[in-house]
Amino acid sequence: MPEEGSESRSFRIIPLICALLAIALGLLTLIGWISGVPLLASVRASYIPMAPSTAFCFTLIGVGLIAHLLKAALRWIPRVVASVVLAVVCAKLVEIFGDLNFGIDPWFVRNPGLFGAVPTGRMAPMTAINFLFIGTGLLALTGRQPAKFAGPLGALAAVIGAVVLVGYWYGTPLLYGGHTIPVALSTACGFFLSGIGIVMAAGATGWPLRAFLGESTRAMLLRAFVPLITAAALINGWINARLPARIHVNPAVTSALCAVVFAALIALIISQISRVVGGRIDRAEAARNLAQAELLALNAHLEIKVQERTRELRLKNQQMKEELQMARELQIALLPQKFPTVPADVPVQESALRFLSLYFPTGDVSGDFFNVFPIGEKAAGIFICDVMGHGVRSALITSMIRGLVEEHVQAAADPGELLTRINRALAVILKQADTTMFATCFYVVADVERAQLRFANAGHPSALHIQHGNGAAHKLQGNGRPGPAIGIFPTASYVTSSSPMKKGDRVMLFTDGLFEVEDASGTLFTEEQLHTTVTRYAGLPAQEFFDRVISDVRQFSERKSFDDDVCVVGMEVQHTG
Known part of the structure; x- marks a missing residue:
C-alpha cells in the first residue's frame, strides 16, 4: 500500500x-522580449531565441x-487553453504553408531581427x-479515456x-x-518538459508508462536497458561529433575509443540482463520451491x-452396521417364533391347524x-404384508403395521373390517409425517368350526388354496377385485x-x-409359473413341499439369494369341526 501511494x-x-518549468520558460522568454534582453529567450547569443508566440503557448x-492536476472542477480550463493553443498553431501552419498572413507574430514582435537568413521572433x-501534439494531448487528458491518446501524443512531443x-x-x-526557422534550445526544453508532464498525467495505464511499470519481466528489462541503450547511442554520437574537433585526435583513435566504450556498454548491458533475468529466474525458482514445499x-x-x-467414517460405518444388525435381529425376533394351536390348550400334534414360515430378507x-x-378357540388369523421399498423406512412402517394389527385385534374375525381400520390409522400417521409410503396386505382367517376361510386383500398377491385330493392351486380372490394398498386412501x-x-x-401366503x-x-x-410349481409338489409333506417350491424358484434364477425380500407362510388343515 505505501508503494502504491508513492507511485x-x-x-x-x-x-x-x-x-x-514550462511556465517559467515561457515567462522568462516573454520578459526577455519585453525588456530587450534576448539572452533570456535564447540561452546563448549563438542560439536562436524562442519566439514570443511560442512562449505564450508554453505558458498556456x-x-x-x-488546472487539470489540482482540481476536477477546473477541468474546463485545460479544454479552453488547449483550444486556444490549437487555434493559434493551426493559424500559424496556414500562414507557413498557405501563403496567408493572419498577423500572429507581429502581435508580439513588429520588427524582427535576423538570425542568419531567417527572422527572429x-x-x-x-x-x-509539435504544439499540435501537445495541445491535442492536453485536450485528451480531459476526455473519458485520457490514457489512450494523451500518453502517446505527449511521448511523441517529448521525443521531438x-x-x-x-x-x-x-x-x-x-x-x-538554412532558410527554415530552426527550433530554439529553450523551445526544445519546453516540449520535452510538456511532453513528459502529459505522459505522467495520463497515468500508469497509458502508453508508454504501462510498458515500463509493473513487475513483469518485460517491464524490468525495459527499465534496465532503455536508459543504457539511450546512453550508449548518445555517447557514441558525442564522441564522433565533438571529440575530434575538441582534441584534434586521429580518426582511428576515435574509432578505437568508440569500440572500447561500446564494449564497456555491451558488457554493462549483458551484466544488467544477467542481473534482471537471472534475478527473476532465481526469484521464480525460490517461489516455486517454496510453493512446492507448501504443497x-x-x-x-x-x-x-x-x-x-476415513477412520471416523469406518467407525461410524461399523456402528451403523452394528445398529442395523441389531435392528435385523429385533425384527426377526418380532416375527412369530412359535405358532398357536387350535384349540389353544392342545399339543401341536393335535392342533386342527399347523403353520410354517420361510423368511429371506x-x-x-x-x-x-x-x-x-x-x-x-376355533380359528386363527394369518396376516402378511409387503411395505414399499427396502431398508430402515420400510422396517419402521412394518413395525407400525404390527402395532396397528395388535391395536385393532378385536376386529380380527372380520378380515375386511381389520384392513379398513388399519388403513385408516396408517394413512393418518403418514399424512402427519408428510411422507408417502404404502403396503400391500393379505389377511385370512381359518375358521375350523365353520370349515371356512375368510379373507381380504389390500393390493397383495392372492394367497393360494391347495385343495386336498386333486392338488390344484386356486387363488383366494373371492367375487370382487382386491382393494388398494393400505396407507394411500384413508376412506x-x-x-x-x-x-x-x-x-x-x-x-400358502407369500x-x-x-x-x-x-x-x-x-x-x-x-x-x-408359481401356481404350476405349487400344483406339481402338492402331494409332498408340508415342509418338503415348501422347500421344493423355494428350490425351483432359485434354480430358475440361477442365484442363491433373492433380489427382493421374500416371506412365505403356510397352513395345513389337520381337521375341521
Whole structure:
C-alpha cells in the first residue's frame, strides 16, 4: 500500500513540476522580449531565441496542465487553453504553408531581427507541428479515456524535443544555416518538459508508462536497458561529433575509443540482463520451491485429515452396521417364533391347524412382515404384508403395521373390517409425517368350526388354496377385485370374502419377491409359473413341499439369494369341526 501511494503521488508531482518549468520558460522568454534582453529567450547569443508566440503557448499549456492536476472542477480550463493553443498553431501552419498572413507574430514582435537568413521572433514550423501534439494531448487528458491518446501524443512531443536537444548537445543544431526557422534550445526544453508532464498525467495505464511499470519481466528489462541503450547511442554520437574537433585526435583513435566504450556498454548491458533475468529466474525458482514445499506440507496435512476422516467414517460405518444388525435381529425376533394351536390348550400334534414360515430378507432390515395369532378357540388369523421399498423406512412402517394389527385385534374375525381400520390409522400417521409410503396386505382367517376361510386383500398377491385330493392351486380372490394398498386412501374399505376348507387343504401366503425373479436372459418367473410349481409338489409333506417350491424358484434364477425380500407362510388343515 505505501508503494502504491508513492507511485500515485509521483503521477501528480512530476507533471506539476514539468508544468511549472514550462511556465517559467515561457515567462522568462516573454520578459526577455519585453525588456530587450534576448539572452533570456535564447540561452546563448549563438542560439536562436524562442519566439514570443511560442512562449505564450508554453505558458498556456503549463497553466492548463496545472488546472487539470489540482482540481476536477477546473477541468474546463485545460479544454479552453488547449483550444486556444490549437487555434493559434493551426493559424500559424496556414500562414507557413498557405501563403496567408493572419498577423500572429507581429502581435508580439513588429520588427524582427535576423538570425542568419531567417527572422527572429517567429514560430518555427516544427514548433507549430509539435504544439499540435501537445495541445491535442492536453485536450485528451480531459476526455473519458485520457490514457489512450494523451500518453502517446505527449511521448511523441517529448521525443521531438529530445531530438532537438541532442542536436544542440552535439554542437550541430537542427536546421541552422538554412532558410527554415530552426527550433530554439529553450523551445526544445519546453516540449520535452510538456511532453513528459502529459505522459505522467495520463497515468500508469497509458502508453508508454504501462510498458515500463509493473513487475513483469518485460517491464524490468525495459527499465534496465532503455536508459543504457539511450546512453550508449548518445555517447557514441558525442564522441564522433565533438571529440575530434575538441582534441584534434586521429580518426582511428576515435574509432578505437568508440569500440572500447561500446564494449564497456555491451558488457554493462549483458551484466544488467544477467542481473534482471537471472534475478527473476532465481526469484521464480525460490517461489516455486517454496510453493512446492507448501504443497508437500499441505498434502501431508490433507493425508492426515483423510486418514482421520476415513477412520471416523469406518467407525461410524461399523456402528451403523452394528445398529442395523441389531435392528435385523429385533425384527426377526418380532416375527412369530412359535405358532398357536387350535384349540389353544392342545399339543401341536393335535392342533386342527399347523403353520410354517420361510423368511429371506435381502438387506439388513426388511419391509416384509407376517403374523399368526389365535381368534377365539376355533380359528386363527394369518396376516402378511409387503411395505414399499427396502431398508430402515420400510422396517419402521412394518413395525407400525404390527402395532396397528395388535391395536385393532378385536376386529380380527372380520378380515375386511381389520384392513379398513388399519388403513385408516396408517394413512393418518403418514399424512402427519408428510411422507408417502404404502403396503400391500393379505389377511385370512381359518375358521375350523365353520370349515371356512375368510379373507381380504389390500393390493397383495392372492394367497393360494391347495385343495386336498386333486392338488390344484386356486387363488383366494373371492367375487370382487382386491382393494388398494393400505396407507394411500384413508376412506378405502375392504370386502371380506369366504371359501370352504376341508381336511388336508393347504393355504400358502407369500410376498411378490417369491415370483418376481429373473433368469440370466431377463425372463421373469411369473405368478402362473408359481401356481404350476405349487400344483406339481402338492402331494409332498408340508415342509418338503415348501422347500421344493423355494428350490425351483432359485434354480430358475440361477442365484442363491433373492433380489427382493421374500416371506412365505403356510397352513395345513389337520381337521375341521
